[in-house]
Amino acid sequence: MEKTIDTTVEAVKISDSEWEVMRVLWTLGQADAQQIADILGQTMDWKLATVKTLLGRLVKKDAVRTEPCGKKYIYFPTVGEEATMKSATENLFAHICAKKVGMTIADLVQEAELTAADIAMIQEALSEKTPAAVIHCNCVPGQCECREHQTTSSNMKS
Incomplete structure (x- = not known):
């Protein structure tokens, strides 16, 4: 079969x-x-x-x-x-925090053993990638220190 x-x-x-x-x-x-x-x-x-x-x-x-x-x-x-x-x-x-995805990908690239072909493929994918205008944090309030949650955390303490 x-x-x-x-x-x-x-x-x-x-x-x-x-x-x-x-x-x-x-x-x-x-x-x-x-x-x-x-x-x-x-x-x-x-x-x-x-x-x-x-x-x-x-x-x-x-x-x-x-x-x-x-x-x-x-x-x-x-x-x-x-x-x-x-x-x-x-x-x-x-x-992970949406604002830390780029850093995580960069860390993965640094840690991985890559061939020249792998690096060329990654570079091509990056050259074709359209950057996002804004990335909004998706963390639970208090989980991270981004500006979006500092305002929320301050409001929660009041």
């Missing part, structure tokens, strides 16, 4: 450990729990039971589907890697 990855469905939120399992499935296209445990056993100190637990969670989240094959199951990713990465990025930006 052909593997089917739905790129139209909103990507699910997955934990760091689940990411590791998904990376194996995205690479192989399909695998049984033992294959995944063997691959992750080279870098993680995980037992087969740990991998099976993570696979069970991913099945419940509809990120992975199973097919029986004899006495074992074969696991297939149902969400694409690109859509899942995009969702994780959106999730990150939803948790």
Whole structure:
């Protein structure tokens, strides 16, 4: 049976450990729990039971589907890697002040190992980006020190 990855469905939120399992499935296209445990056993100190637990969670989240094959199951990713990465990025930006997104992106660029092609791609994306006229803070009052919340904080204290 052909593997089917739905790129139209909103990507699910997955934990760091689940990411590791998904990376194996995205690479192989399909695998049984033992294959995944063997691959992750080279870098993680995980037992087969740990991998099976993570696979069970991913099945419940509809990120992975199973097919029986004899006495074992074969696991297939149902969400694409690109859509899942995009969702994780959106999730990150939803948790930080809108006024700090640029600084966060700059920090990510500084921390990441990038090839010349990566840098050229980023520079091209930046050259095509239209700057926002104004970025409004989306923090909870008192969470940050921006001018928008200093006024609100002063009003709350009165």
